[in-house]
Structure formats: structure tokens, C-alpha cells
Amino acid sequence: MLTIDHLPDFLSDTLACYWERFSEQLSPDTQALMQRIETQPELSRQIARVWACSDYAANLCIENPEILAQLIDSDDLHQPSVSGLRESLQSALNELTAMPAETTDDAWQSLLKQVLRQFQKAQMLRLIWRDVTQQSSVRETAADVSLLAEICLDVTLELLYQRLSDKLGVPVGEYSGDAQQLVVLGMGKLGAGELNLSSDIDLIFAYPEPGETESGISCQQFFLKLGQQLIDALDAVTADGFVFRVDMRLRPYGSEGVLVCSFDAMENYYQLQGRDWERYAMIKARAVAGDLEAGQELLDRLRPFSYRRYLDFSAIESLRSMKLQINKQVRRKGMHEDIKLGAGGIREVEFIVQALQMVHGGRDKQLQQVSLYKAMDMIVEGEYLPEDTIQQLRNAYNFLRDLEHKLQAFANKQTQSLPDNAEEQKRVAVAMAFPDVKGASWDMLMDVLEQHREIVRGHFKEVIHLEDEDDDAARHDVDVTALASFWQGEKEAEAGEEKLAQLGFENPAGSVEVLLEFKSSRLYKTLPNESRQRFARFMPLMLATLAQEKTPSLGLSRVMILVNAVARRTAYLVLLSENPNAMKQFVQLCTASPFVAEFLSQHPVLLDELLTSVQQPPGKQALEEELAQGILRIPEDSVEEQMEFLRYFKQCHTLQVAAAQITGSMTVMKVSDYLTFTAEAILEQVLALCWQELTRKHGFPVNGDGQHGAMDFVVIAYGKLGGIELSYLSDLDVVFIHDGALDEETVVAQGQRAINSREFYTRLAQRIMSMLGTQTVSGKLYEIDMRLRPSGESGLLVTTLPAFEKYQRNEAWTWEHQALVRSRAVAGSTNMGRAFELLRAKILQETRDKDSLTKDVVKMRQRMRDELTRKAGNKAKNPAFVLKQAKGGIVDIEFMVQYIVLSGARDCPDLTEFSDNMRILEAAERCDVLSGGDIQVLMEAYLALRSTLHEFALQQIDSNTLSDDDAAAVLDPLSDTRDKVVMVWNKLFPDNTKESRAAL
Structure with missing residues (x-):
């Protein structure tokens, strides 16, 4: 049996089960291994500890006892680093080179994968063993995992390159005439030399220059195939598992881009199209396999992209924006206990260090470090942060990364989430060397973790200046006590009506009726007590916020649409109750627009967006960057999660645009621009x-x-x-x-x-x-x-x-x-x-017969109007239809613009430069197609009509149910505008055909 006296009692059954399985798996040839373990107390104690802390290591030993025996015999389990690791892998792969020439690619690659995976298993067991038994520090473990990845990449690439060049010829550069080799850049923690025990490896492939092989295959094609083979060799899941998960999404253009490109193409991309988050990523780029000398040349060419020559404080704003996006993801997915992305986690330490690198690194070359640890040393040396601050961050980072290793070693999964299973929690606490005093080891671990996270949170806010999203701003001047009493039934309806009247509710009786009707509904009555308590806090605050609006009764009727929708999901009410600014924006937007109220009720997850101002949407580039970053954080094979994120992105920015229109900070033209930009990014x-x-x-x-x-x-x-x-x-x-x-x-x-x-x-x-x-x-x-x-x-x-x-x-x-x-x-x-x-x-710009063109356009306009009017029936009289399809409406303007282009582009090519009506009309004015006055009429009419239709959408005006008086109130102010459009139509299409007379 194993020696387990140094471990908590609750582990005895688990270890006994593992030992029994281990005993059953051993063959007669390896019985000596069991005897050796039983007769060497220290070895027995160590293996018990390893199995207690890692199901993955235990199962690996049980299923592959020969791996454990080899590691014990070689004494590699006790070596700070394995000398000759590269030679060991090359030796294991020697049988590949000895295979007959007629060996098929499938057979060759199958053996390659098998050898790589067996080698990786042995090294992973060694790494976990040393980590769990505290023979290796956090930094040493991360460096060893990174070294393993680099060796697997480089040795495998060398073999694949040789085999492929034997078949297709050696790729030769067009300019230099030299043989070309692939450059593999390691990104993220691989580039930093600080991989986790179960990390993906983020890679970018490049080659120095264009050219071709002697068989006529281009360098791009050659290296594309080579890159695909390298990924497959390491990433593919076989019966032996995988070597490393490979992620290529950090390459130029992301998943859309080619897998491998030349140095010139790489440099051109980053100079012209590189985004802020790519600057952040490139800080950690390092050549890890292939032609390392050429790789360093490439990185030297790309370094100005990450490090500006001046003090670049815009980097902090970029990182702040990235952090806010991560925070939203954390809240949406309930990832607060994620030690990487959650508040005070690993990512915040990284952001602190890399923010200072990006701000000052252009001037201070010492800060241009791929290693976080080395960058911390340089921050102290350059006096960018006090030494005690960096030491606190270093201690926190070591603890967080150590815990991350233990979480990942447990089942060889890429996770940073704390377990919710009690036994697994205790086993993780054992791995972290917390004593199991009265079963409180996990609680002690959590106390230490929270201390470190609190320190990180504080320093992060100081450096990144991120506002506290849970900051409880001053509440209302309104006394909410009376409102709370009314809601909780301590006062009669009349008293509530009187209170609402005092607060300025324009229809206090109606508002009281709305509230009491909800409170007496079956929905509310069947809520659990906790939910009712949340309502008891939310409703008075919401009413007090409404009192600040011009039409609080109208606002209440609209706000209650969402309240009904989320009544059984009161976490949303807590979000609003805890965040006064979010409550204020919620009430303002819903009061101003039933569209927003309905939109939020359908997508209440968007309430999260109200934690920050939504009155000014981001620019087009920022939209694209935000979406790209969000997609990068989702596994490539998680299609459902990708689709949900895309929908959230669209809904989020639809809300932002609506808010901007409501507050008057965005014109109708800009509203359409941003809705279009959002669609393009998607x-x-x-x-x-x-x-x-x-x-x-x-x-x-x-x-x-x-x-x-x-x-x-x-x-x-x-x-x-x-x-x-x-x-x-x-x-x-x-x-x-x-x-x-x-x-x-x-x-x-x-x-x-x-x-x-x-x-x-x-x-x-x-x-x-x-x-x-x-x-x-x-x-x-x-x-x-x-x-x-x-x-x-x-x-x-x-x-x-x-x-x-x-x-x-x-x-x-x-x-x-x-x-x-x-x-x-x-x-x-x-x-x-x-x-x-x-x-x-x-x-x-083709030449067209003007008479035939005129006849076709006018005839098509009349046919369209007749058909749509017939289908609309009585609805053809409603304002929305009239403003769009009737005489002098939007479609008439669009037809005139199209006619102007088709008839005039031959003589004025500028008419074809743009696809939007306003800029085409501007070009038409320059081309003297119409008089400046007529152009102005069309432009002003187009904006006025479109603005009205946008307002219809926000106000959800069902123009089919409008009274004649209300319809007239909408149409009459625009009648003069439409008459002017008709006049321009008659100038453009003289009344000399039956079709033109019918059209207008």
C-alpha cells in the first residue's frame, strides 16, 4: 500500500482505489515497480501526494506504468530541468527516419503522433509530480512547460519540413536565392515562456520572402501545407490524446486570414490595419521554432507596432476598454470565481504590467520584455511603480498561477474556475499545501486568495483608473421611505396616489393602478420570499428615479414591461438597485422610447450595458475590435457560444444607437451609419x-x-x-x-x-x-x-x-x-x-438610351406603388406607408437618385463613387445634373422623411391605429416637403408619357 500518513484521512478511500487499479494493471515484467514503491517510503509518500492532487496523473500512471518506471529509473522526477530533452525526443523519433521509403503518409504521420504523445505524457507526469511535491517553483514549472512546447514544435517541424521538401522540393526565396524555412512565433504565455500546465499554445506562422520550390510550388503553398501538418501533428486528438492544443487566431485577420504569410505581408498588415489588442498581444511574441534568426528579424521589424517612440497613454484607455469587455463577459457567464478573468485575478496583474510596458516601452527599451516577471523587474528598476507594490503583485501573481497549475493538473483541463465540489476543493487545498485543520483547509485557501485579489484590485484601479462599477453613488433627494411603505402595503392606495402626485406623476391614479395590478397578479404572488425582498428594495428606488422624469406615469407603464419580463429573474433588479446610474439610464431610455423598453424586456442581459454610459456608440474600428476580441475568447468549436455572442453584440450596439438617438447626440444619418457598421462587423x-x-x-x-x-x-x-x-x-x-x-x-x-x-x-x-x-x-x-x-x-x-x-x-x-x-x-x-x-x-457608366431609361424607371415606380398599395389595402393611408411609398415619399427620391446615376454616370463618373443617396446627390450637384436648389430639396426631404420613420420605430407608433387627427398631425407638417419632391420629380421626368402621369 501507499504511505499516506502525511495526507488527510478523507483521501484514504480514493488512494486505496487508485492503488488497487494500479496493482491490477501491472504486468509480471513490472511487478518490481510495485515492490520498489512499497519498499521506498519517500517514493510512496510522493506518489500518494501526486495521486491525491491529480486524477490525471493517477490515471496516467495506472494506464502507463512503464512511463512511471522510466521516470523513476532516470531520476528525472528530481531534476530541476531535464538536460538533453530535445535529444530524448529526437531519439524517440528515430524510428520514423528508419521507416521504408514506400511508407504511406498516413502510416508515417500516425507513428509521429503516437511518439509525440507518449513523450508528452511522460513529461507532463514529471511536471505535475515536481509541481505538486513542491520541488519546482511556479516560475520553474511554467518555464519547463514552455520548453516542452518549444521542443515539440521545433523537432516536429524539422521532421515535417524534411519530408515535405523531399516530396515538393526546398522552397527558395525569390530575392535572396536562399532556402526558406518556416518561422513559428509563440504568442501569449508561450511567447513569455510562462505556459500553464494545460495551456493552449497561440502561434503565428510566417516565412521570409516569396519564391517557389524546384517543382514550381510557391513558398506560400509549401508553408501553408507545412503549417497544417504541424498543427495536425500536435493538436489532433488520437487514442493517445494530444500534445498541445494549437490556437492560430492571433494571426493577421484572425481566423479569416491565411494560415501563413510573408514577412512583408505581416509588416504591411500591422502597419496599416493592426488593432490595439494586437499591439497588446505582440508584446509577448517570440520566435519559438523554425528559423529563429529570421524570426528575430521579423520581430525587430514589427516592434514599432507595439512600442511607440513617444509616451503612449492611449494604451491605458485601450486596456481599460478591453478590461471592461472582459468584465461584461465575467458577469454574463457568472465567472466571478474565475481566478484569471475575475476581479483581482491573473489578467489584472498582466494588464498592470503591460499597460506600463506599452506606455513607456517605446522610450525605455528595458521594458520591452516578453516575460512578465522580467518586465516587473524592469518596472521597479525604472521606478514606474514602487518596489513594495511590485512585490505585492508578484506575490499575488505567484499564488494565483500556483493555484491555476493545481486546478489544471487535477484533470489536465484548461480551467481557471474554482471547483464547487467539496471533495475536489479539499484536494486542491492539499495540493496548495494548506493543512486540513478541522476540515477548514479550503476556507483558509479562500481567505488567502481573497487577500491577494483585494491587493490586485486596488493596484489595478490605481494604474488603469477603472471606475468601480458597483460604486454606490448618492441616492435620491426623494424620500423613498414613504414609497416603500406604499409598496409594502402599509398605506392605503389613496395615500400612495397622493404621494405620487406630490412627486409629479402626471397620472397618479393610473400609476397606482398599474402597481397594484402587478402586485396582485399571480406572477408576483407566487414569487419566493427572496424575490419579494428584492422587489421591496427595487420598486421604491425605481419610483423615486421615475419622479425625475417629465412624464413619470408614462415611464412607469413602459418600465413595467421589463419588470414583468424579469420578475422571476430578479438578479436583474438587483443590478439596477445596486447601480444608481444604471437605474437612471434604464428609466430615462424606457420613458423616452417604448421600443427600448420592449427591446430590453426581450433581452434583459443588456441591462449590463447600462453600468456604463450608452449614449455614444464607439467608432467603426472600435466596433470591429470589440467583436474580434470577443470572438477570440470563445473556443473555435463552440458554434453555439459564438452565435450567442454575435447576437449579444448586435443587441448591445442597437441599444447604444437607440440611446444616442433618444438623447439627441446622434443624427438620423449617424444612426443609420452605426447600425450599418454593426452589421458589417458582424x-x-x-x-x-x-x-x-x-x-x-x-x-x-x-x-x-x-x-x-x-x-x-x-x-x-x-x-x-x-x-x-x-x-x-x-x-x-x-x-x-x-x-x-x-x-x-x-x-x-x-x-x-x-x-x-x-x-x-x-x-x-x-x-x-x-x-x-x-x-x-x-x-x-x-x-x-x-x-x-x-x-x-x-x-x-x-x-x-x-x-x-x-x-x-x-x-x-x-x-x-x-x-x-x-x-x-x-x-x-x-x-x-x-x-x-x-x-x-x-x-x-454604360451609355443608355435616355428615353428608354426614363420609361423603364417611371413604369417600374408606378408598378411598385400599385402593387404595394393593393397589398396594403386600408393600411396604404397610414403615415408610415405614405411617407415611404406615396407621392413625394422616400422611394420617389430613391428612384430619382438611381435615375440620375444611370443617366449621367457616363458623363460624370463621380456619380458612381458612392452607394448612399446623400453623397450621390452631392455628386449630382457637382455634375450639374440638377440645380443646387433641387438637390437641396431632395436632401432635406430625404433626411426629414427618414428621421420621421426612425422616430416611428423608437416610439413604436402603430400608424395603422392612429386616428385621422393623429395621422394628420404626422403628415401635415411634411406635406410641403413632399410637394417639393413632386415638383423635382416633374422636372426630372417631364409629363409627356402616360406612365409618368400615372406615377404622379
């Missing part, structure tokens, strides 16, 4: 995710030039998206175009299944539509309309650019060319986007 990410999924399964499609690896696919927007004029509930009109070689199959790596390129792009389009349009618990992202593709609903889902051009030139109707006016590339290949824009301009 389309780009959805495309990237779908592309990643398909290429992982089926490899890369071949394009028209015979190349592969790039995303030769573009999303073309039409209608409101194309015209940058989205509204809150707009569909997306899109067309998909690709550059695939239709008769070629995809280029695959091992384990992938080749399919025809046409089928690949069809599946890609279908997957995009599914991801956007699938109804989840959070709703849909967007309704997708594909009817504007060539041949409409009977046409192919995705087409090539030549086929699109042929259709537009030979088969498209005039109305399809009208639609082309409001089209543009919004996601996908930049090169294909430019090609589409050039083609669009050429088609729009």
Missing part, C-alpha cells in the same frame, strides 16, 4: 467563422489562378445595407461572389475531405445564411434577402464575378441596374471587393 466575423469551419473540414478551395489559401469570396450589400441606411429592424440584402475554379477540388491536409470548389462556396454561403438567420434563445441576427442575386430566387446562391458581369451586361433588367446603384462590397476578400467596385462603376 458579417465580417460570421464569414471568418464559417470560412474557418469549412477549411478545417475540407481544406482550401482553388481560385481562378490556380492558387489556394486566400479567402476568394466577397459579400455584396444591396438596399439599405448597401446604401449605408440601415434602420433598427432592417433585413440585409446581399449577394455572394467568389473566385473559385469550378472544376477543381479543395486542397486538403490529412483528415480533411476534398469537395468541389463550387460546392465549397455554396456551403459557405449556406452556412453564413444559417448563422445569421437561425433563431436562437437570443433571437435572430438578421433576416437575409438574396432575391437580388443574378436570376433572382431561381439563380445560384453564389456566383463568380465573370458570371455576375455577364448577367448584368446581357440579362439584367433596368430595375436591377437601379439596385446596383446602392451596392457595395462589405465583407470578405479585399481584392475581390475592389474588383466588384470597378465592375459596378463600369456597368453604371
